[in-house]
Amino acid sequence: MERSAEQPKTRSGPIEEVEQVVIRFAGDSGDGMQLTGSQFTHTSAVIGNDISTLPDYPAEIRAPAGSLPGVSSFQIHFGSTDVQTPGDQPDVLVAMNPAALKVHLPDLPRNARVLVNTDAFTPQNLKKALYESNPLEDGSLADFQVVKIPITTLNAQALKESALPKKQTDRCKNFWALGLLYWLYDRPLEPTLDWIRGQFAGKAELAEANATALKAGFVYGEVGEVFTTHYKVRKASIEPGLYRKVSGNEALVLGCVAASLLADTPLLYASYPITPASDVLHGLARYKHLGVRTVQSEDEIAAMGIALGAAFAGHLGVTGTSGPGLALKGEMLGLAVMTELPVVVLDIQRAGPSTGLPTKTEQSDLLLGLFGRSGDSPVVVLAPATPADCFAIVIEAFRIAVKYMVPVVVLSDGYLGNGAEPWKLPRAADLPKIDVRHPNEPKGFMPYLRDPRTLARPWAVPGTPGFEHRIGGIEKADKSGNVNYDPANHQRMTELRLRKVEGIAGDIPEAAVEGPSQGDLLLLTWGSTYGAVSQAAKKARAMGRSVGHVHLRYLNPFPKNLGDVLRGYEKVLVPENNTGQLRFLIRSRYLIDAFGMNKVAGQPFKIREVLAKIEEFI
C-alpha cells in the first residue's frame, strides 16, 4: 500500500517543537511492546521523520509474567534531523509494569519522562519485580517526571461495550498507550488503523477493540489534562522518493531475492533455525513464487552443504546463521574455498562465545569469518553498515561470488538484523545486473582453467553435456583439477586462491573518508557501529576537532587505499563491539599503532560514549 506523507492535523493545547525524541516502550513480553514500537515507527516514518529503532526482547519465549527477565522493550528514535542510531538515552519511558520500570530506569537521564501504568503496580507485581516498596510512592523517582495513568482501567472502560472477554480486551492496552503517545507527539492514527484493519481482517470484534483502544488513548491525551503540552517533530529533510521501513533481516531477504532476479538464476537458501537469523529463513520461505527454494536443514553443517551443492548445481546457493552456526560451517566453508564455488554465507552475529547472549548484539565473528577454517583458506568478507545496507551488501556478495567463483561471508548482527530504518527504494533498473557465465565450449574445458583477469575458474553445471568433471576437497592440480599431492602444485594453488581474493580489491570502492582526509584522529569502523560513530565524529567536528571517519564495508580484501588513508592521521581509533578484532588486523597488516574502543555489553555504542572517547584521544 502506498500513501503519501500527510502532515498531522493541528491539535488543541500548546504545542512545542522538538528536533529529536527517543521513546522506549517497555513491558512484559506478553504486553505487545514490539508491536507498539513498530507501529509508532511506521507512523513516524510515514509522516516523514527520520527514524532508527532498537528492539530488545528476552531470550526466553515465555519468561514468567511480571518478572525482570520477562521484560521486553522497543526503543525508537525519530527526528526532523539526521537520525542514525536508536538514541543514547530515552526521553520517555513507557513502563507497563514494575519490572519494566526497574529494568530500564538506570538508562534514563535526569528529568526524563516516565509514563507508568499504575494498575500494574500491585503488591504482587512489585514483589515479582523485587521491589521492597512501591517506587511510585517512596520518592525514589524524584529525579524524573512521572506520569501516572491507570492504563488497564481506562482501557477497560473504553472497551466496556465490547463483546470480547475481558482477557482479550485487556490485551488491547498497548494500543491505548500507543494512542496516548500519538497524541503526545502529534501523530496521525490512520496508518495504525489501516494496519489493524488488515491484520484483523475477518475478525471484526478484535479489529474494533484495538481501534477503539487506540482512539481512547488519543482522546485521553486531548482531554485528560495529564500533559500540559504536546510536541511536534517536523518532517526530516529526506531525499524525495518512495520509502519503506526495513529491518536488516528483511533487507537481507529482499537482497537475496533481488540478486536472484538480477542474476536471472534461481536461489536456494538453506538454514537451521537460530536467533537472530531465523527471520531470514522465514522471510525467504515466502518467495516460492519467485522460484526461491528454502531448505530447513538438520543442522548448520547441512545448511552449508546444501547451499554448496546448490551452487555446484548452478543456483545461487546461500545459507544464513549466527555465531555458533558459523563455527559449525567452518569445515564445509573450507570445502567451498577448495572447490571455488560461489556460495554466500550470512552471519547475523550475536553476543558471546558458545551460546552467548542469543538475543543481544555483538560483532565478534570477524576473525571467525576470516580465518575460522583449516589451512590457508581465504574468503571474501563483507559487512553492512545499516539495516537498509543489508540489501545492497547481499547483492554485492553475490556479484563477487559469481564473478570470482569464491565463497563470500556477510557479517550482519542482531542490532542491524532487528533494527529498522526508512529505506529509499531503489529502482530495479538502477541495480547492477549480475553477470552469470557458464562455459559453453566443451573443447579444451578444464575445471580449474582460470580466467586470466579474475582468476575465476569456469562454472560448469551438472546436466550440461560435455563438461562432466569431478571436484572435491583434496588439493587440485592447477588447470586440470585432478587430485594432486605435488608440493609445488600446492604452493601454486594456495597462492592462486589467495591472489584471487586479494585481486578483488581492484573491483571494490576505495575507502572514503567522512571529514578531513588528514588530521588528529581517524575513527575506523565496520558493521553496525557505523551510525553511532559517524554521529559522534560529526559532533566532534562541529566542536572543532579534526576527526575523520572511515567505515569499512569490505573486510577482505580491504580497500586498496586503506593503508594510505590510515597514515594520514596522528592517531587511529577502532571502536568495535568486540575486544579488538579489526584493530588486530589493522595493526598486523599496516603496522599502525591503532587503539581500540571496545564494548561487549550486548548493546550497541552510544554516540555519547564515542564522543567521550574522542575527547580522551585528542
Added chain:
Amino acid sequence: MSEERSAALSRKDFVSDQEVRWCPGCGDYSILAQTQKVLPSIGIPREKYVFVSGIGCSSRFPYYMNTYGFHTIHGRAPTVATGIKTANPDLSVWIATGDGDGLSIGGNHLLHTIRRNLGVKILLFNNRIYGLTKGQYSPTSGLGKRTRSSPMGSVDYPVHPCCFALAADGTFVARTIDSDTKHLAMVLERAARHEGTAFVEIYQNCVIFNDGAFDSVEKGDDRAVHLVDGEPIVFGANREKGIRRKDGALEVVTLGNGVGEEDLLVHREDEPDPGIAFHLARMDAPSFPVALGVLRSVRRPTYEEMVEEQIRRAREEKGPVDLDALLRGGECWEIK
C-alpha cells in the same frame, strides 16, 4: 537428443580417465564395475548423473566415474547431494559412502536424507572397518572386535545399517554384497529406478584391515537368503529351509514333516508397515541367515517433488512479480 546419446552409452562411457587407487583385491572395484555396467541401461544421459561422496576409501568413487562428481567432506555427502537434487531434481544423484562416513560422523545427515525421501541413491559400502584411516573399528564392527583402536576388543554395540534406514522410514532399502556381481547389479539397477531415497547397504570386503568379514555370508549356503518379492522366503543348499512368522517374530524352519512353503513368510517389498522388513534386516548368524535383496520398496512423494509442487502452486497463486513490485511489497510512503 540426450536420449539418443544415452541409447548408445556403454560401460566405457562411465569410466573416467583417473587411475583407480584402491588396494588390489578391494571390494570397491566390484561395486565400481557393476555401477559402470548398470548405468548405461537406465536410459539417463551421462551428464545427468552426479556422484557425491564423503571421505573414506569408498568415497573416492566419484573420481572414477566419468560423470559429474563431488568428493565432499567426512560424513556430509548427503547434505551436498540435498542441495544438488533440490536445486535440480532432473539430475540422478548418487551418494557413495562408507560405514564410518555414513553412520558415524554423518549419521545425522543420513537419517534426515532418508526420512525426507529425497530422490537420491545411497550406496553404503559396509566393510565394518575404517579403511582410509588404517583399521579402526567402525560403527558396524561387532562387539569385541579387536582393532588398532580397540586392542582389547570394541565395547561399542554395532548399528545395523538397513535397520537404521528402515527406522527412518526409507522407501527403498536393500542389501547386497560385492562378491555376488549379478545380485549387486540387480540391486543397483532397482535402486537406479526407484523414485525417492534408495538406500543400499553393500557388504564390501576390505582385504587389508578386515579381510573375510563376510566370508560366512558368501560361503555357507544357509548363511544368506535371497529375498524375492511375492515369494516365500526359502534358503539352504537344497532350498530345504525357510523363514516363518511366529508370535510377531521370525523363526527358521526346516521344510517337510508337515511344514510346507505355504506356511512360510511371503516377502512383500511394498508392505506398508516396515516392521517385517525390519525383522528381516536384523537377521544374523548364528541363528538366522542374512537377508540379501530388496527389503522394502514403496512409492511415496519425494522431497523434491513436493518442493517443486509448492513452487508451481505459489507461482500460480501469486503470479509473476518483477523486482520493482517486489521491493514495493511492504507498506510504502512517498516523500515529496
